[in-house]
Amino acid sequence: MQDHFIYLNYGVNHGRNHSLFCKWGIHTGGAWKALSGLREGQTQVDNPQNYDEAYWAHPIDVHFTTKGLQGWPKIHFQVWHQDSFGRNELYGYGFCHVPTSPGTHKISCPTWRPAGTFREQVSQYFVGGGPQLKNPDLIYSGADRYRLNTVAMGNVHMNIGVVLRNFDKYGIEC
Amino acid sequence: MEAPSQVMYIMADLSPRERPATPDEEVILGIVALDCNGVLCMRPDFNRGRKPYVVETSSFGKEVFEYMIEHASKVMNRQEQDKEMKMYREVYNRHKDFLQACVGDEFEMPAPDVLRLLVYGEIGKFYVKSLPKNFEFDDLYCHFFVDLPKFWTAEKHQQLSWVTQTCSTKVEGRDDVAKFSFPFSFELFYKNDSVNEDEQDEVPHFPLIMLEVLSLDSFKRFRTEGYTYVTIPNAPGSKKITSHCWRPIELEDQTYTAIPSTFQGSHLSKYGFRTETTGEVTVNLNVMMQARAFMEKKSQKRSLGSLLDNLGVNAVQANIASVLEAFKKARQRMMQARENAEKELTKTTGRSVESAA
Numbered sequence: 001m002q003d004h005f006i007y008l009n010y011g012v013n014h015g016r017n018h019s020l021f022c023k024w025g026i027h028t029g030g031a032w033k034a035l036s037g038l039r040e041g042q043t044q045v046d047n048p049q050n051y052d053e054a055y056w057a058h059p060i061d062v063h064f065t066t067k068g069l070q071g072w073p074k075i076h077f078q079v080w081h082q083d084s085f086g087r088n089e090l091y092g093y094g095f096c097h098v099p100t101s102p103g104t105h106k107i108s109c110p111t112w113r114p115a116g117t118f119r120e121q122v123s124q125y126f127v128g129g130g131p132q133l134k135n136p137d138l139i140y141s142g143a144d145r146y147r148l149n150t151v152a153m154g155n156v157h158m159n160i161g162v163v164l165r166n167f168d169k170y171g172i173e174c
Numbered sequence: 175m176e177a178p179s180q181v182m183y184i185m186a187d188l189s190p191r192e193r194p195a196t197p198d199e200e201v202i203l204g205i206v207a208l209d210c211n212g213v214l215c216m217r218p219d220f221n222r223g224r225k226p227y228v229v230e231t232s233s234f235g236k237e238v239f240e241y242m243i244e245h246a247s248k249v250m251n252r253q254e255q256d257k258e259m260k261m262y263r264e265v266y267n268r269h270k271d272f273l274q275a276c277v278g279d280e281f282e283m284p285a286p287d288v289l290r291l292l293v294y295g296e297i298g299k300f301y302v303k304s305l306p307k308n309f310e311f312d313d314l315y316c317h318f319f320v321d322l323p324k325f326w327t328a329e330k331h332q333q334l335s336w337v338t339q340t341c342s343t344k345v346e347g348r349d350d351v352a353k354f355s356f357p358f359s360f361e362l363f364y365k366n367d368s369v370n371e372d373e374q375d376e377v378p379h380f381p382l383i384m385l386e387v388l389s390l391d392s393f394k395r396f397r398t399e400g401y402t403y404v405t406i407p408n409a410p411g412s413k414k415i416t417s418h419c420w421r422p423i424e425l426e427d428q429t430y431t432a433i434p435s436t437f438q439g440s441h442l443s444k445y446g447f448r449t450e451t452t453g454e455v456t457v458n459l460n461v462m463m464q465a466r467a468f469m470e471k472k473s474q475k476r477s478l479g480s481l482l483d484n485l486g487v488n489a490v491q492a493n494i495a496s497v498l499e500a501f502k503k504a505r506q507r508m509m510q511a512r513e514n515a516e517k518e519l520t521k522t523t524g525r526s527v528e529s530a531a
Contacts, residue, residue, distance in 0.1 A: 031282075033276060033277075035273060035276060035277075065276060065277045067278060067280060067281055067282065068281065068282040069282070069290075069292050069361075069462060069464065070282075070292075070361070072292075072294050072359070072460070074357060093355075094355050095296065095355045095356075095357055096296055096355065096357075096458070097294040097295070097296060097357065097359075097458070097460055099412040099460055100292075100294060100410075100411075100412060100460040100461070100462050101410070101411040101412045101460070105412060109355055110298055110299050110351075110353035110354070110355045111353065111355065112339070112341055112353050112354070112355065115342060145337070145338055145339040145356065146315070146337040146338065146339060146340075147339075148339035148340065149313065149339070149340050149342075150339050150340065150341045150342070151341065151342045151344065152299075152341055152342065152343060152344035152351055152352050152353040153344070153353070168468070169469070170281045170283065170464070170469065171283070171464050171465050171466055171467070171468035171469035172462060172463070172464045172468065173410040173462070173463045173464070173468055174410050174411070174460075174461075174462040174463075
């Protein structure tokens with residue numbers, strides 16, 4: 001199985017969306033093995049001149065092999081904002097499964113960030129920064145999420161091309 | 175950005191013979207560079223019959239030199255070409271073997287006659303349409319579970335109900351939007367092992383995901399903002415589903431959102447049940463199916479048949495059933511024959527006894 005992700009970009013429609021970058025990673029189950037390509041990475045900091053969206057055009061190219069269908073690859077994103085002092089603050093966590101059907105897919109992945117207490121929100125408004133997840137596993141596990149308080153943020157857009165091989169040999173329709 | 179490379183210079187000393195050489199009169203005639211990708215680069219290019227390159231000395235009484243760069247290495251002969259090809263083939267084969275060893279041959283398969291259904295999905299967003307701008311009810315979360323119809327089973331440890339994080343909404347266009355991007359996945363098995371003949375041909379019902387969106391206020395009180403349900407698509411592939419939500423004035427049994435579990439009559443009427451529309455939930459579903467019958471279908475290159483055949487459940491089962499049926503009929507016929515024969519026999523023996531008496 002092979003994935004080619006052609007580009008990533010991020011759209012937020014509120015004022016301060018300058019200088020954004022994104023950390024991404026691919027998480028898979030135990031039966032999966034990456035033969036070539038990188039499983040995680042980070043984009044450049046993009047400062048859009050006259051768009052509402054930051055364009056990263058960041059390529060991801062991974063080749064996976066698997067012994068079973070459990071633990072299909074998931075991509076998780078962390079979008080960060082770099083302010084004028086060079087400090088980085090979290091803008092959003094996002095998460096999506098890699099599509100199971102072959103072909104190219106346009107995907108828009110919504111993101112959120114932890115809200116924090118009222119005090120933290122006030123301090124974030126004036127000083128910047130903000131709460132982050134202590135344990136980023138939470139983005140892709142989803143098991144303990146109900147205790148989280150979050151705020152809706154922008155969307156990460158990507159084009160994904162998926163190529164599958166030999167799946168029909170094992171009686172799989174996808 | 176340039177790849178690291180190894181560079182060799184071809185230089186000439188153009189100073190007159192009678193004078194010792196100075197660094198100014200050393201000129202670079204050509205560069206041979208080999209980069210890390212294995213590309214050998216010659217700059218400037220070979221002349222190949224074009225005008226020679228010109229170089230001028232900078233000293234007093236300028237002198238002009240012309241030079242040509244020719245490709246002088248021997249052309250590879252046939253044998254060497256073959257040898258190189260063979261070497262490449264060997265390298266590629268070895269790499270292929272290595273990959274093959276990494277991949278392995280085995281792959282998990284479901285039991286025969288079972289359809290395995292895998293769903294990988296995310297709860298994407300919740301668009302609030304008609305909520306009054308009331309910030310008391312701004313923090314939304316979603317509770318959802320999978321409802322299994324008849325003949326569907328899941329493994330014991332399989333999680334089938336989830337709760338997302340709470341998310342405050344954000345204005346996007348004309349809607350207030352809460353974003354969850356909440357992952358979930360589950361694995362189900364379908365096996366029609368009914369003994370009842372009518373049920374054996376039944377078209378399978380697909381599982382439902384029942385969704386409930388709730389809001390949480392600052393006193394940690396929650397209230398329901400919307401109910402909806404999503405049917406798992408009965409064809410494999412990736413689907414983006416937007417489902418509209420409504421909110422009842424009162425609801426006790428959540429399966430009432432689809433066909434209620436207690437429903438038995440002939441007409442389903444929800445008249446008299448008062449609701450209001452509240453918003454839309456987007457759900458992304460990736461559905462995969464696996465069955466041994468798909469393998470057979472592939473090897474036979476058969477085109478798509480009926481839905482039941484496509485689901486790969488009934489093909490083998492039907493064969494066994496028909497054999498059993500034939501056996502049952504044959505057995506009945508045999509029994510009948512034996513009964514008749516016995517009757518005949520008793521009649522004749524009776525008669526013979528009578529006649530003897």
